[in-house]
Amino acid sequence: DAGVTQSPTHLIKTRGQQVTLRCSPKSGHDTVSWYQQALGQGPQFIFQYYEEEERQRGNFPDRFSGHQFPNYSSELNVNALLLGDSALYLCASSFSIGQGTPQETQYFGPGTRLLVL
């Protein structure tokens, strides 16, 4: 049983460019959350997708957007990249018992390390 997978593992972009990160959830999971982990810090919640819709969002600008596909995989898009967007981007998947009810444990992928030059 494959766990949460993310691609690519590493990425280098320049300021102003756009980037798309991908995540495949653990088998049986229908909910995907994205986190940004800057160097030396804990992960910060970006947003969560359930039933192909953004269910909850953290304190991140609109430059950060996402999408969830019918197969539950997800993409994180970041436009107009800034130097400060350099970080490890983590995807976590879980199973939602029902919309708005507590979920099961979130399982994290290995992350995509983004460097913005």
Added chain:
Amino acid sequence: AQSVTQLGSHVSVSEGALVLLRCNYSSSVPPYLFWYVQYPNQGLQLLLKYTSAATLVKGINGFEAEFKKSETSFHLTKPSAHMSDAAEYFCAVSLDNNDMRFGAGTRLTVKP
């Protein structure tokens, strides 16, 4: 809003010694609390999770944590440290698992 504070960004113990990593939470209602471990260049792995079923939670790799409402704490312990325990540890809080708030992390070093 809920939050966690991890006391001590770095903790160093000798192999075989007690491991104690401290976490205090802030929440207006009973929260879900988590401890995750992160090895270099890897994602986060769940060690244990508190969901109000029992105040003493046992996790993987010999770790356990005790929920103390009166102290708003959820400290992580392990009786005897092993070299393989060296990693970054994160405490997290969530009211409904939709929005997890992580602490800044504690780097554990284990000396031979």
